[in-house]
Amino acid sequence: LAKTTQPISMDSYEGQEVNITCSHNNIATNDYITWYQQFPSQGPRFIIQGYKTKVTNEVASLFIPADRKSSTLSLPRVSLSDTAVYYCLVGFYNQGGKLIFGQGTELSVKP
Amino acid sequence: ETGVTQTPRHLVMGMTNKKSLKCEQHLGHNAMYWYKQSAKKPLELMFVYNFKEQTENNSVPSRFSPECPNSSHLFLHLHTLQPEDSALYLCASSQDGASPPSGDTQYFGPGTRLTVL
Numbered sequence: 001l002a003k004t005t006q007p008i009s010m011d012s013y014e015g016q017e018v019n020i021t022c023s024h025n026n027i028a029t030n031d032y033i034t035w036y037q038q039f040p041s042q043g044p045r046f047i048i049q050g051y052k053t054k055v056t057n058e059v060a061s062l063f064i065p066a067d068r069k070s071s072t073l074s075l076p077r078v079s080l081s082d083t084a085v086y087y088c089l090v091g092f093y094n095q096g097g098k099l100i101f102g103q104g105t106e107l108s109v110k111p
Numbered sequence: 112e113t114g115v116t117q118t119p120r121h122l123v124m125g126m127t128n129k130k131s132l133k134c135e136q137h138l139g140h141n142a143m144y145w146y147k148q149s150a151k152k153p154l155e156l157m158f159v160y161n162f163k164e165q166t167e168n169n170s171v172p173s174r175f176s177p178e179c180p181n182s183s184h185l186f187l188h189l190h191t192l193q194p195e196d197s198a199l200y201l202c203a204s205s206q207d208g209a210s211p212p213s214g215d216t217q218y219f220g221p222g223t224r225l226t227v228l
Binding site: 049087099 | 113115144152153154156201202203216217218219220221222224
């Protein structure tokens with residue numbers, strides 16, 4: 001059954017690197033892995049997307065091991081404004097293209 | 112701003128009312144989505160429209176009725192809702208809803224906070 005699993009919450013301090021892992025055991029060959037950030041009273045916002053190995057942009061990195069059954073979002077040197085909920089999304093193309101969001105990881109960054 | 116607007120931002124309705132949620136995207140995208148987000152739960156995909164055609168209906172009750180008159184507008188018509196339907200309803204768009212769906216970046220609106228009394 002298609003499912004993505006993330007930790008419910010994480011705490012961090014300003015300036016630290018934060019790594020959030022998502023498990024997606026039934027990912028299909030065609031599927032991408034996408035991460036979104038959501039602040040209260042707002043819709044999710046795209047952070048990064050990857051297919052395999054490593055992807056880096058100006059705000060985050062995404063690490064995907066060879067078996068692609070998990071992925072790790074890495075936020076370098078977080079600040080208070082990074083306090084938000086982070087969701088991973090997998091399409092599970094081999095199961096009818098169901099877009100399955102993880103339950104979200106609530107990241108709290110403390111001063 | 113993401114280029115996706117939703118109105119109203121807040122809606123309170125009784126179980127016998129009929130109301131509609133509106134979504135508009137200014138990005139020239141061809142795919143639009145409705146999601147439901149309940150408290151402490153992940154986003155649940157409700158409907159997908161690709162080039163104005165409904166391509167996905169995730170077993171949503173018939174009291175929710177989507178309408179997509181063109182690629183820029185999406186509506187969600189509501190009637191005889193239940194209190195458990197209270198949630199944040201999010202609209203999103205993407206360039207192309209073609210497969211694989213997970214490869215298409217979605218742009219979300221701010222949502223409509225719906226309360227059913």
